[in-house]
Amino acid sequence: MASPYFPELTRAALRDGVPDFASRRAMMDLADRVLVFSYAGFDPLSGKEAGESVVHVGPLRVAGVKPSGWERRMPDRSLVLIALSTSDQNQGATLQRLCDACAQLDIEAVITTGPTVAPEDLDASENVTAIDFVNHDDILPETDLLITHAGHGTVAAGLTYGVPMMCMPFGRDQDSNADRVAELGLGTVVDPNSQTDVLSRSIRDMLDDDALRQRTKQFSDSLQTHPSIREALVVIDHTVHSSQQGR
Numbered sequence: 001m002a003s004p005y006f007p008e009l010t011r012a013a014l015r016d017g018v019p020d021f022a023s024r025r026a027m028m029d030l031a032d033r034v035l036v037f038s039y040a041g042f043d044p045l046s047g048k049e050a051g052e053s054v055v056h057v058g059p060l061r062v063a064g065v066k067p068s069g070w071e072r073r074m075p076d077r078s079l080v081l082i083a084l085s086t087s088d089q090n091q092g093a094t095l096q097r098l099c100d101a102c103a104q105l106d107i108e109a110v111i112t113t114g115p116t117v118a119p120e121d122l123d124a125s126e127n128v129t130a131i132d133f134v135n136h137d138d139i140l141p142e143t144d145l146l147i148t149h150a151g152h153g154t155v156a157a158g159l160t161y162g163v164p165m166m167c168m169p170f171g172r173d174q175d176s177n178a179d180r181v182a183e184l185g186l187g188t189v190v191d192p193n194s195q196t197d198v199l200s201r202s203i204r205d206m207l208d209d210d211a212l213r214q215r216t217k218q219f220s221d222s223l224q225t226h227p228s229i230r231e232a233l234v235v236i237d238h239t240v241h242s243s244q245q246g247r
Helices: 006-015 024-030 092-103 136-142 152-161 174-183 196-207 210-225 229-245
Strands: 034-036 054-056 078-083 107-112 128-131 145-148 165-167 187-189
Touching: 034 229, 054 229, 078 092, 078 136, 078 196, 092 107, 092 128, 092 196, 136 152, 145 152, 145 196, 152 165, 152 174, 152 210, 165 174, 165 196, 174 187, 187 196
Parallel strands: 034 054, 078 107, 078 145, 107 128, 145 165, 165 187
Antiparallel strands: none
């Protein structure tokens, strides 16, 4: 995906006397350190191919966000969280089909609509709660299946809490994220245009997959020692001081 910031970075570099970047990779090769805000195990280019200057420091996470205003209503059932982006990707029809699919299952489902779809516009059954926002840190520890557009932030949250993911990408970076989830055996990729019966069957099959649940837990457990934002601060501080001493 082309970055709208790349031309600005190139112009800024030229002002500082740095040669024009032929590509984003060329820009990375010139950097003393490259911080990647993702998990190394999720990045298919981590390791030798990424280069020694690359440091994975885990995803950026926002702390202290507003209270969710959500509570479990059916704690005896499996919990499915449906989160298809906070930006407009024409996801309304897909959300409704997911509502209809969940109505056929003995589960509790929560759909977070974001600002682009009004919760009241969805025809939701008794076992489905449609709400504009739920803090992922509140709900994911209890979630048995995450249905997501596969944006990096949501996928990273699912990885953090070890939740199996049904990925329904709409574009942007979502297709590659979804493919990586499937490649690692941590979820599946489902067409967002799938009909209700296909969605219902996919949800049921994933909830019944004990091996999938075990793999996602193992991946989450492996992240306990992964570098975090604290490591990013250490790297930045060290790089700045080294640069100043070299002048």
